Amino acid sequence: MKGFYKIISTIFHPLLIPVIGCICYFKITPQYYTQNYFLGNTLPILILTVIVPIVCYIILRSTGYITSYTLPTIKERKYPLYISLSLLLLVIYKVIPNNYSSELYFYFIGLITAVFCSLILLFIHFKSSLHTTGMGSLLMFLISLSVHFEINIIYAIAITIFFTGLVSTSKLYLKTNSSLEIIVGFIIGLVSQLITIKYWL
Numbered sequence: 001m002k003g004f005y006k007i008i009s010t011i012f013h014p015l016l017i018p019v020i021g022c023i024c025y026f027k028i029t030p031q032y033y034t035q036n037y038f039l040g041n042t043l044p045i046l047i048l049t050v051i052v053p054i055v056c057y058i059i060l061r062s063t064g065y066i067t068s069y070t071l072p073t074i075k076e077r078k079y080p081l082y083i084s085l086s087l088l089l090l091v092i093y094k095v096i097p098n099n100y101s102s103e104l105y106f107y108f109i110g111l112i113t114a115v116f117c118s119l120i121l122l123f124i125h126f127k128s129s130l131h132t133t134g135m136g137s138l139l140m141f142l143i144s145l146s147v148h149f150e151i152n153i154i155y156a157i158a159i160t161i162f163f164t165g166l167v168s169t170s171k172l173y174l175k176t177n178s179s180l181e182i183i184v185g186f187i188i189g190l191v192s193q194l195i196t197i198k199y200w201l
Contacts, residue, residue, distance in 0.1 A: 005170035009131060012167050017134035018049040018088070021107050021141050028145050028153060029103070041104070044095045048087045056083050070176050074122050077130075081119045088112045103148065106196040107141050114192035118185070129177040129185030135164040136189025144193065148201050 022045050026038050060066040060079055071077045088111055096104045114133050121128050139160045146153045164186070171177040177185070 002174070005173045008163075008166055008170045009174065009176075012131060012135060012163060014130040014134040015050050015053055015084075017138055018091070018108065018111060019046050021111075021138055022104060024138070024142060024156070025101075025104055025107070025145065028142075028149065028151060028156075030149055030151065041096060041101070045091060048091055048095070049084075052087060053080065053083055056080070072176075074125060074127055077127060078119065078122055081115055081122070085112065085115050085119065088115065102200040103145065106200045107137075107193070110141070110193040110196045111137055113195070114188050117188050117192065121184075126184070127177070127181055128188060129168075129171055129182045131167050131171055131177075132164065132182050132185035133189040133192075135160070135167055136186040137193050138189075139164060140190050140193035144197050144201055 019042065022042050026033060026042070057066065057069070057080065065079055066076050067073075068076075071080065088108055092105060092108045092112070096108065114137055118128050118130060118133060139157070142153060142157050142160055145151070146157065168182050168186070171182055172179065
């Protein structure tokens, strides 16, 4: 069972949420786009939000700044959040500026807000769950896209809710987060997307 929950935590790792959200957008939007347009957005986001952070993690791990991939201490969590914040800002400035795709642009604005809030909480010695922050962000984004495009994606939303519960359970089972940290993380993700809705919905 422990192995199963580790797999769930890996599949829905916070690093993958930007890419998953991007893919969901292109699969849901009724607007026409070419394969080159899809790859031209997805690949740079994949590189900046997944591959570069992994390389940075390896460097931080080898230099002793990070001792485990679970980032057990508050100090260790700050370094990846600084890196994620910088890379997400790079995405909205260079990959998807506001005039390119407003839905994706404000999705990433929401992600930046969530990362910033999680970072602020670290300074008051509170470690929110980054996994549930990511799942909360993705869930609200899907709901917003459903309303925006007037498309019924209830199954996708239901599946996301199911996996949000599974991810939360895995964090509790693996004892990497407390119930409060999981709830606060989920609220941060949900609210960070909710406050951007009025700008594009």
